[in-house]
Amino acid sequence: MIKYCPICNRSSDKFRFVGEFCEVCVADKMKKNIPDRIEIERCKSCGRIRAKEGYIQLDNGTLREAVKRSLGTKCEVKIVKQKEKSAVVNFHCEADYGYADFDKEIMLNFKKIMCIDCYRKTSGYYEALVQLRGVQQKADKAMSKITRYVEKNGAFISRIDETEHGIDIYISDKEMMNHFFQLYKMKPKRSFTLHGVKNGRRIYRNVYLLRFDKELTAD
Numbered sequence: 001m002i003k004y005c006p007i008c009n010r011s012s013d014k015f016r017f018v019g020e021f022c023e024v025c026v027a028d029k030m031k032k033n034i035p036d037r038i039e040i041e042r043c044k045s046c047g048r049i050r051a052k053e054g055y056i057q058l059d060n061g062t063l064r065e066a067v068k069r070s071l072g073t074k075c076e077v078k079i080v081k082q083k084e085k086s087a088v089v090n091f092h093c094e095a096d097y098g099y100a101d102f103d104k105e106i107m108l109n110f111k112k113i114m115c116i117d118c119y120r121k122t123s124g125y126y127e128a129l130v131q132l133r134g135v136q137q138k139a140d141k142a143m144s145k146i147t148r149y150v151e152k153n154g155a156f157i158s159r160i161d162e163t164e165h166g167i168d169i170y171i172s173d174k175e176m177m178n179h180f181f182q183l184y185k186m187k188p189k190r191s192f193t194l195h196g197v198k199n200g201r202r203i204y205r206n207v208y209l210l211r212f213d214k215e216l217t218a219d
């Protein structure tokens with residue numbers, strides 16, 4: 001028996017029905033209950049957005065998470081199209097007698113903030129100084145290795161000085177640099193400089209000196 005939607009009169013031989021209503025009307029009703037805009041905190045300097053786990057790059061996957069969380073929806077969401085200030089989002093929602101699928105454009109209200117890393121960067125913050133000396137080719141290779149590692153692990157480089165003596169890299173996280181040297185089995189000469197006193201404890205900066213000779217390899 002052909003059913004007719006009590007709202008729009010569409011028929012069940014041409015449209016899928018969810019309970020007694022056609023899928024179009026069910027989707028329309030759900031669409032209205034979803035907010036038109038959401039707010040996302042975004043660092044004005046690096047462009048990363050604030051998420052549960054910290055600051056992360058904005059891409060299709062992280063935007064999807066942010067949209068889903070902001071909307072507090074139980075529906076499955078997919079980003080169909082990401083624009084500068086909005087996103088077309090596909091919703092797949094379970095209802096009592098079936099499901100509804102629809103797209104809705106959500107305005108993205110990016111609230112400008114500054115993340116802790118950028119704040120530190122602009123203030124020249126660093127915990128570790130890596131000094132690369134000796135064969136330049138090897139020092140360069142080590143520098144790109146360090147740069148990649150630092151970026152991959154969510155830290156930052158606040159300054160790089162290249163002089164006739166070699167390369168000095170100022171890095172935000174000394175624990176991370178310890179892991180780096182362990183991982184690549186490098187044995188830098190370590191020293192410390194007193195940086196200041198915080199809550200009665202002395203804060204040290206780590207200095208790592210790596211000298212590359214002709215015979216030894218950097219890796």
Ligand SMILES: [Zn+2]
Nearest residue numbers: 005008022025
């Ligand atoms: Zn209908």
Ligand SMILES: [Zn+2]
Nearest residue numbers: 043046115118
């Ligand atoms: Zn930032």
